[in-house]
Amino acid sequence: MTEFTPFASFLGGTLIGLAAVLLMALHGRIAGMTGILSGLIPPTAPDWTWRLAFLAGAVAAPALITGFGGYAIPFHSGVPAPWLVVGGLIVGIGVHFGAGCPSGHSVCGIARLSRRSITATLVFMASTAVTVFIVRHVLGGLS
Amino acid sequence: MRNITALLAGAVFGTGIAISGMINPAKVQNFFDLAGTWDPSLAFVMTGALLVTFVGYRLVLKRPAPVFDTSFHLPAKKQLDLPLLAGAATFGIGWGITGFCPGGSIPALGLAEPSALIFIAAMVVGIALARITGNWRQASASVDADADG
Numbered sequence: 001m002t003e004f005t006p007f008a009s010f011l012g013g014t015l016i017g018l019a020a021v022l023l024m025a026l027h028g029r030i031a032g033m034t035g036i037l038s039g040l041i042p043p044t045a046p047d048w049t050w051r052l053a054f055l056a057g058a059v060a061a062p063a064l065i066t067g068f069g070g071y072a073i074p075f076h077s078g079v080p081a082p083w084l085v086v087g088g089l090i091v092g093i094g095v096h097f098g099a100g101c102p103s104g105h106s107v108c109g110i111a112r113l114s115r116r117s118i119t120a121t122l123v124f125m126a127s128t129a130v131t132v133f134i135v136r137h138v139l140g141g142l143s
Numbered sequence: 144m145r146n147i148t149a150l151l152a153g154a155v156f157g158t159g160i161a162i163s164g165m166i167n168p169a170k171v172q173n174f175f176d177l178a179g180t181w182d183p184s185l186a187f188v189m190t191g192a193l194l195v196t197f198v199g200y201r202l203v204l205k206r207p208a209p210v211f212d213t214s215f216h217l218p219a220k221k222q223l224d225l226p227l228l229a230g231a232a233t234f235g236i237g238w239g240i241t242g243f244c245p246g247g248s249i250p251a252l253g254l255a256e257p258s259a260l261i262f263i264a265a266m267v268v269g270i271a272l273a274r275i276t277g278n279w280r281q282a283s284a285s286v287d288a289d290a291d292g
Contacts, residue, residue, distance in 0.1 A: 001173070001180050001182075002164070002167065002169055002170040002173050002180070002182045002184075003182075004182055004183065004184055005164055005184045005187075006183075006184060006187045007187075008162055008163065008164065008184075009162075009163045009164050009184040009185065009187040009188045009191070010163075010187040010188070010190060010191040011162055011163070011191065012158075012159045012160065012161070012162035012163020012164065012165070012188055012191070013159065013163050013187060013188035013189060013190060013191025013192040013193075013194075013195075014159070014191040014192065014194065014195045015155050015156070015158050015159030015162065015163075015191075016156060016159035016160065016163065016165075016188070016191070016192040017159075017191060017192040017193065017194065017195025017196040017199065018155055018159070018195055018199070019152050019153070019155040019156035019159060020156075020192070020195075020196045020199070020200075021195060021196060021199030021200065021203060022148070022151070022152040022155065023149070023152045024199075024200060024203050024204070024209065024215065025199075025203040025206075025209060025210065026145075026148045026149075026152065026209055026210045026211055027145070027148070027149060027152075027209055027210075027211055027212060028208065028209030028211075028212040028214060028215040028216050029209075029216055030216070030217070030218070031152070031156060032246075033244075033245035033246035033249060034245050034270075037245055037249070037267070037270070038270055038274075041267055041270055041271055041274070042271075049145075049146050050145055050146055050149035051149075053146040053147070053149035053150040053153065054149045054150065054152060054153035054156070055153060055249060056150055056153060057149070057150040057151060057152065057153025057154035057155075057156070057157060058153040058154070058156050058157035058160070058249050058250045058253075059157065059249060059250060059252045059253040060150075060153075060154060060157065060253060061153075061154040061155075061156075061157030061158040061161065061250065061253065062157055062158070062160070062161040062166060062250045062251070062253035062254050063253035063254070063255075064253075065158065065161055066253075066254060073161045073162075073166060073167075073254060074164065074167050074170070075166060075167050075168075075169075075251065075254055075256055076167060076168065076169040076170075077168040077169065077241075077242065077243075077256065077258035077259075078169065079168065079240065079241050079242065079258065081258075081261055083240055083241065084241055084243075084258055084261040084262045084265065085261060085262075085264075085265040086237075086240065086265075087236075087237040087238075087240035087241035087243070087262065087265070088237065088241065088243070088261070088262040088263065088264065088265025088266040088268075088269060089237070089265045089266070089268060089269040089272075090233060090234070090236050090237030090240070090269065091234055091237035091238060091241070091243065091244065091245070091262075091265075091266050091269060092237075092265065092266040092267065092268060092269015092270040092271075092272070092273060093230075093233055093269045093270075093272065093273040094230050094231065094232075094233035094234025094235070094236070094237055094269075095230065095234050095245060095266075095270065096230065096269070096270050096273035096274060096277065097226040097227070097229060097230030097233065097273060097277070098226070098227055098228075098229075098230025098231040098232075098233065098234050099218075099220075099226070099227060099230065101234065101244050101245045101246060102165075102244050102246060102247075103156075103244075103245070103246035105231075106189060107189070107192045107193060107196055108196060108200075109218075110193060111193055111196035111197045111199075111200050112200060112217070114218065114221075115221065115223065116218070116220060116221065116222075116223060116227055119223055119227065119228070119231075120227055120228075120230075120231040121231075123228055123231035123232050123235070124231040124232065124234050124235035124238065125175075125235070126235065127231070127232045127233075127234070127235025127236055127238075127239070128175050128235035128236075128238045128239040129175045129177065129235075129239070130235075130239070131175075131235060131236045131238070131239025131240060132172050132175040132176050132239045133175075133176070133177075133178060134239075135239060135240060136172075136176055136178075136179055137178055137179065142240070
């Protein structure tokens with residue numbers, strides 16, 4: 001069980017949106033983690049510095065909120081390490097060919113009314129729901 | 144200056160991911176668990192994010208260029224193709240297994256969570272492998288620049 005958090009989730013969502021608008025206004029870039037991260041994997045993109053800076057900010061913020069703000073950020077992963085490796089490989093391959101992930105497709109892409117992003121979002125939402133159903137209700141969890 | 148503003152945008156993104164609950168793999172999986180411990184919170188994340196981005200992009204993209212570049216880098220591809228559909232379907236399997244997506248997992252590194260580190264390491268290998276295969280098949284020489292997100 002996780003607590004239903006409509007207000008915090010909405011507020012967090014508006015910040016994700018604000019970050020996307022800022023990155024577009026200042027750098028002319030889509031705030032998609034797949035695209036940003038890919039440019040940092042060798043052979044790196046020529047413009048790797050802003051990508052690394054964006055990533056550093058994204059990592060630093062939760063650290064500062066918990067470390068200095070004293071605010072506990074709920075986090076739980078009950079997934080065994082081997083499945084994290086399998087899932088991570090699958091995600092990496094998927095987002096590469098799918099040309100994006102929720103940040104790029106479901107926020108930035110849908111906001112641009114991109115047909116590719118709307119379709120990708122519908123496809124991966126369905127695929128994720130089916131996977132969660134199989135993992136939790138058919139297999140009874142991963143071990 | 145460019146890197147400072149990118150750092151700040153990243154910090155706003157990371158704060159949003161943390162506050163919204165997207166950082167929490169269990170919460171993400173619960174959003175998709177309609178038959179079990181359903182937590183609809185993530186619908187509110189998407190609503191908030193889309194409201195701001197939908198309006199903000201329209202204001203920003205009216206301008207001739209971004210502040211630190213000569214033009215906006217928008218995906219050129221418009222048509223649906225097999226890699227997009229198969230890639231999205233594949234991604235969903237990994238997202239369902241782990242509860243981690245790229246944008247949710249990177250900020251989780253800031254919580255010093257080992258699960259995020261393991262996931263990200265595997266994801267980076269996955270992207271690198273896919274890129275090698277993609278280049279080998281000559282699918283696209285500059286896949287990253289062409290990424291929609």
